[in-house]
Amino acid sequence: xxxxxxxxxxxxxxxxxxxxxxxxxxxxxxxxxxxxxxxxxxxxxxxxxxxxxxxxxxxxxxxxxxxxxxxxxxxxxxxxxxxxxxxxxxxxxxxxxxxxxxxxxxxxxxxxxxxxxxxxxxxxxxxxxxxxxxxxxxxxxxxxxxxxxxxxxxxxxxxxxxxxxxxxxxxxxxxxxxxxxxxxxxxxxxxxxxxxxxxxxxxxxxxxxxxxxxxxxxxxxxxxxxxxxxxxxxxxxxxxxxxxxxxxxxxxxxxxxxxxxxxxxxxxxxxxxxxxxxxxxxxxxxxxxxxxxxxxxxxxxxxxxxxxxxxxxxxxxxxxxxxxxxxxxxxxxxx
Amino acid sequence: xxxxxxxxxxxxxxxxxxxxxxxxxxxxxxxxxxxxxxxxxxxxxxxxxxxxxxxxxxxxxxxxxxxxxxxxxxxxxxxxxxxxxxxxxxxxxxxxxxxxxxxxxxxxxxxxxxxxxxxxxxxxxxxxxxxxxxxxxxxxxxxxxxxxxxxxxxxxxxxxxxxxxxxxxxxxxxxxxxxxxxxxxxxxxxxxxxxxxxxxxxxxxxxxxxxxxxxxxxxxxxxxxxxxxxxxxxxxxxxxxxxxxxxxxxxxxxxxxxxxxxxxxxxxxxxxxxxxxxxxxxxxxxxxxxxxxxxxxxxxxxxxxxxxxxxxxxxxxxxxxxxxxxxxxxxxxxx
Numbered sequence: 001x002x003x004x005x006x007x008x009x010x011x012x013x014x015x016x017x018x019x020x021x022x023x024x025x026x027x028x029x030x031x032x033x034x035x036x037x038x039x040x041x042x043x044x045x046x047x048x049x050x051x052x053x054x055x056x057x058x059x060x061x062x063x064x065x066x067x068x069x070x071x072x073x074x075x076x077x078x079x080x081x082x083x084x085x086x087x088x089x090x091x092x093x094x095x096x097x098x099x100x101x102x103x104x105x106x107x108x109x110x111x112x113x114x115x116x117x118x119x120x121x122x123x124x125x126x127x128x129x130x131x132x133x134x135x136x137x138x139x140x141x142x143x144x145x146x147x148x149x150x151x152x153x154x155x156x157x158x159x160x161x162x163x164x165x166x167x168x169x170x171x172x173x174x175x176x177x178x179x180x181x182x183x184x185x186x187x188x189x190x191x192x193x194x195x196x197x198x199x200x201x202x203x204x205x206x207x208x209x210x211x212x213x214x215x216x217x218x219x220x221x222x223x224x225x226x227x228x229x230x231x232x233x234x235x236x237x238x239x240x241x242x243x244x245x246x247x248x249x250x251x252x253x254x255x256x257x258x259x260x261x262x263x264x265x266x267x268x269x270x271x272x273x274x275x276x277x278x279x280x281x282x283x284x285x286x287x288x289x290x291x292x293x294x295x296x297x298x299x300x301x302x303x304x305x306x307x308x309x310x311x312x313x314x315x316x317x318x319x320x321x322x323x324x325x326x327x328x329x330x331x332x333x334x335x
Numbered sequence: 336x337x338x339x340x341x342x343x344x345x346x347x348x349x350x351x352x353x354x355x356x357x358x359x360x361x362x363x364x365x366x367x368x369x370x371x372x373x374x375x376x377x378x379x380x381x382x383x384x385x386x387x388x389x390x391x392x393x394x395x396x397x398x399x400x401x402x403x404x405x406x407x408x409x410x411x412x413x414x415x416x417x418x419x420x421x422x423x424x425x426x427x428x429x430x431x432x433x434x435x436x437x438x439x440x441x442x443x444x445x446x447x448x449x450x451x452x453x454x455x456x457x458x459x460x461x462x463x464x465x466x467x468x469x470x471x472x473x474x475x476x477x478x479x480x481x482x483x484x485x486x487x488x489x490x491x492x493x494x495x496x497x498x499x500x501x502x503x504x505x506x507x508x509x510x511x512x513x514x515x516x517x518x519x520x521x522x523x524x525x526x527x528x529x530x531x532x533x534x535x536x537x538x539x540x541x542x543x544x545x546x547x548x549x550x551x552x553x554x555x556x557x558x559x560x561x562x563x564x565x566x567x568x569x570x571x572x573x574x575x576x577x578x579x580x581x582x583x584x585x586x587x588x589x590x591x592x593x594x595x596x597x598x599x600x601x602x603x604x605x606x607x608x609x610x611x612x613x614x615x616x617x618x619x620x621x622x623x624x625x626x627x628x629x630x631x632x633x634x635x636x637x638x639x640x641x642x643x644x645x646x647x648x649x650x651x652x653x654x655x656x657x658x659x660x661x662x663x664x665x666x667x668x669x670x
Contacts, residue, residue, distance in 0.1 A: 043666055044429060051433035052505050054665035061668075084666045090425040094379060094469065097462035098386035105461055126440055126468060127432035133461060134429065170387050304668060330389035331378055331419045333396075333639060 006031055007144035007179075009040030009083075012060035013050060015207040016067040019189040019198040022248055025071050027148040027184055028078075037078040038142045038314060039068065041307075044083045044090075045134060048127040049118055062303050067208050070292035081311035083138070088318035092137035093130065095329065099166045100159065105132055109155045117197065136160035139179050140167075141318045148182040157181040171328035175321070189248070194223035194241050206281065208288050215285065219245075219278040224270050231269040242273050250280035341366055342479030342514075344375030344418075347395035348385060350542040351402040354524040354533040357583055360406050362483040362519055363413075372413040373477045373649060374403065376642075379418045379425075380469060383462040384453055397638050402543050405627035416646035418473065423653035427472035428465065430660065434501045435494065440467055444490045452532070471495035474514050475502075476653045483517045492516040506663035510656070524583070529558035529576045541616065543623050550620065554580075554613040559605050566604040577608050585615035 008024055010016065016025065028037065041064055046057045061082060069075060083089060105111060111132060115124055139147055139160045147157055157179060164176035190196055191204025198205050206218050224242050228235040237243045237260045246256045255276060262268035295303070326332040343359055345351065351360065363372065376399055381392045396417060404410060418424060440446060446467060450459055474482055474495045482492055492514060499511035525531055526539025533540050541553050559577050563570040572578045572595045581591045590611060597603035630638070661667040 047430070047664070047666075048433050054506070058665040082668060084426075084661070085668065087422045087426050090429045091419075091422050093429060094425045094462070094465070095382070097465050098383050098460045100461050102459040102461050102464050124437040125433050126435045126437050126465070127429070129437050130429070130432050130461070130465070171389070308668060326419070329382070330393040331382075333417060333420065333643060 003034070003036045004145040005038060005142055006035035006146045006148065007038045007040065007139050007142055008148045009038075009042055009138070010064055011042045011046040012057055012064045013046050014060060014200050015063055015209050016071070017198060017205045017207045018245075018249070019205070021071065021208065022189050023150040023184040024148050025073075027182060029072050031146070031148070031182075032074055032078055035146060037073075038144065039073070039078055039080045040083050040138050041065065041080065042083045042138065045131065045138075048125060048131060049120070051125070051127070062300055062307070063209075065303060065307055066292060066295050069295040070288045071208060072288070072291065075306075075310075079310055079314050080307060081314040082307060085308070085311045086141065086315050086318045088315070088322045089134070089137045089141055091322060092141050092325065093134045095325065096133050096136055096140075096163050096167070097130070099163050099170070100133055102129075104159070104162075105129055108132055108159060110153055111155075113152065132156050132159040133163070136163045140164055140176050141321050142314065143175075143177055143321065144179050145177050146182050147179050148184065150188055151183050152188065154181055154183070167325075167328075173324070173328040175324050175328060190241050190244060192218045192222045192241060208285070209292060210285070212282060215281055216278055219274050219281065220271075222274060222277075224273070228270075230266075232266045234266045235263040237263055242270070242277055246273070246277050246280065249284045250277065251283070252280070338369070338371045339480040340373060340477055341370035341481045341483065342373045342375065342474050342477055343483045344373075344377055344473070345399055346377045346381040347392055347399045348381050349395060349535050350398055350544050351406070352533060352540045352542045353580075353584070354540070356406065356543065357524050358485045358519040359483050360408075362517060364407050366481070366483070366517075367409055367413055370481060372408075373479065374408070374413055374415045375418050375473050376400065376415065377418045377473065380466060380473075383460060383466060384455070386460070386462070397635055397642070398544075400638060400642055401627060401630050404630040405623045406543055407623070407626065410641075410645075414645055414649050415642060416649040417642060420643070420646045421476065421650050421653045423650070423657045424469070424472045424476055426657060427476050427660065428469045430664065431468050431471055431475075431498050431502070432465070434498050434505070435468055437464075439494070439497075440464055443467055443494060445488055446490075448487065467491050467494040468498070471498045475499055475511050476656050477649065478510075478512055478656065479514050480512050481517050482514050483519065485523060486518050487523065489516055489518070502660075502663075508659070508663040510659050510663060525576050525579060527553045527557045527576060543620070544627060545620070547617060550616055551613055554609050554616065555606075557609060557612075559608070563605075565601075567601045569601045570598040572598055577605070577612055581608070581612050581615065584619045585612065586618070587615070 008028055041061055043057050043061060050057050065080060068080060115121060120128060135156055136159055161178050164178050168174055168176055188196065189198060191198040191202060193204040195202055195204055206215055222242050225236045225240050243260060250256050259268060259273050259276060263273060343363055376396055378392050378396060385392050400415060403415060450456060455463060470491055471494055496513050499513050503509055503511055523531065524533060526533040526537060528539040530537055530539055541550055557577050560571045560575050578595060585591050594603060594608050594611060598608060
């Protein structure tokens with residue numbers, strides 16, 4: 001039997017950070033052998049709220065590509081592709097807009113939340129309202145069975161499921177599998193300042209390509225338990241960003257346990273906890289930096305050529321799906 | 336200087352009728368030499384409210400194509416094409432959705448009216464909300480300068496204008512001309528029953544391919560002046576469907592004048608007015624029927640091959656536009 005397929009990806013709007021790692025990259029690494037893995041660099045989607053800033057999107061396409069290599073994705077196995085080079089996704093999106101009502105999309109909790117978060121309430125671009133449908137096309141063109149996403153994206157996957165089921169039913173076909181969401185171990189990593197949202201503009205991010213200096217600065221200024229004034233005060237480990245990070249990134253669980261116990265009893269200072277987190281993060285990031293150094297040896301032209309070659313492979317699959325879709329929809333004039 | 340371009344077209348959902356003639360076809364015939372003419376058979380748009388009935392759309396693609404020939408469009412000059420075979424239109428549509436706000440589209444009077452007319456209020460497909468943007472892509476991919484449409488479509492052309500201007504401004508380019516609407520002589524032809532809306536389901540339509548028998552039946556049962564009971568009653572010519580049709584389709588203006596005068600004075604029966612309209616319509620339709628007989632000699636396979644060849648010419652233009660668009664948007668990875 002053919003391997004099942006997995007689709008995931010990122011908007012190329014900035015470097016990938018620790019939040020991306022726990023939300024999705026970790027699952028990709030774990031599953032890249034088991035599933036045939038498709039990874040979308042969603043430049044068109046990135047343009048929905050960066051439409052007036054195309055240089056930013058363009059610049060980040062190769063940065064994200066390098067991050068993928070750095071983090072350990074096996075480029076001989078996974079299929080990474082640029083969204084805008086697969087026009088079949090745009091075609092599918094248009095076809096799918098007939099299968100979803102306008103109200104359904106606006107009711108979608110992810111759309112609602114993101115309109116608020118991105119401060120779009122005063123002017124919602126139509127492209128933003130379209131985004132769940134566009135994402136369904138990303139998932140379905142390659143007939144993905146599994147979609148590793150953050151928990152906040154769950155309602156989006158529901159729309160993709162509905163579209164797959166409706167398409168199959170209306171056009172009496174079985175082209176599309178019903179995609180399933182796979183949630184990361186941590187639904188959303190808090191920023192180093194304790195803010196639920198990690199963002200470059202908030203300066204609360206550690207990127208996969210952050211320098212040692214930057215990691216140190218971010219860790220040493222991290223938020224801990226705000227009610228703890230003195231080192232000898234009993235501290236809270238739960239919801240404490242430093243311990244959240246320790247639990248995820250420090251592979252020495254005995255050390256984490258020891259720090260937690262002493263923190264609760266008021267027997268360890270923030271400084272020691274942070275220094276140990278810094279060392280743990282460095283241990284985690286060093287192999288990523290090493291792999292990044294390897295890929296950085298290639299010129300941007302070479303990298304883009306590789307990425308386009310990988311995209312061309314994916315495009316063949318997209319074309320085949322569109323042949324099937326157009327046949328089902330009776331718009332297969334040439335077939 | 337290059338000839339200016341004109342874009343117009345129809346949704347392949349049924350045979351073209353007299354309403355299409357006065358609303359748009361007449362202008363196309365008049366302008367087909369002056370403008371480089373692009374005519375879209377909008378199958379994707381037809382699917383927005385016929386998505387569950389693709390056979391109907393499919394069957395009407397070639398019917399509309401034959402109607403175009405029959406009505407006198409010069410197939411050696413005009414470029415007729417099938418929308419779904421130009422995927423660049425879908426790509427442009429997606430890009431354009433970022434340049435229009437959701438509220439703008441929903442405020443559009445044409446969208447509002449059509450949602451009511453098509454009885455979509457309880458469930459508006461997202462595809463329907465998208466339709467002004469999709470139509471802007473139809474117009475702009477071939478850089479049309481002129482768009483012959485019914486007056487009711489004026490607000491749609493305004494959205495296309497806005498999108499063209501915004502795209503050029505945001506991406507610092509002059510790719511898109513500002514398209515202008517050209518309205519037909521008659522904004523909307525009344526049905527034979529006097530209903531403002533012509534539709535197959537209301538049975539108030541005379542098609543360009545209607546038989547003599549059908550034309551006779553439709554004309555002889557046409558609505559006239561409902562307040563006139565006897566032939567000797569003075570009749571009203573204004574808003575009287577029979578006279579509206581006479582004024583448009585009867586090329587013997589002396590006869591029309593005579594009938595109007597006598598009708599106003601109560602000196603002519605409905606029967607004579609209708610019989611003369613029937614003859615005038617036959618005179619109008621006979622050359623159309625003759626040309627239809629010529630094109631009907633071709634097999635559906637031959638017709639489709641011709642239409643695809645014509646579409647391929649248009650696709651080259653679409654591809655060129657997309658190269659320019661992607662360059663402006665900085666997503667020209669291969670360029």
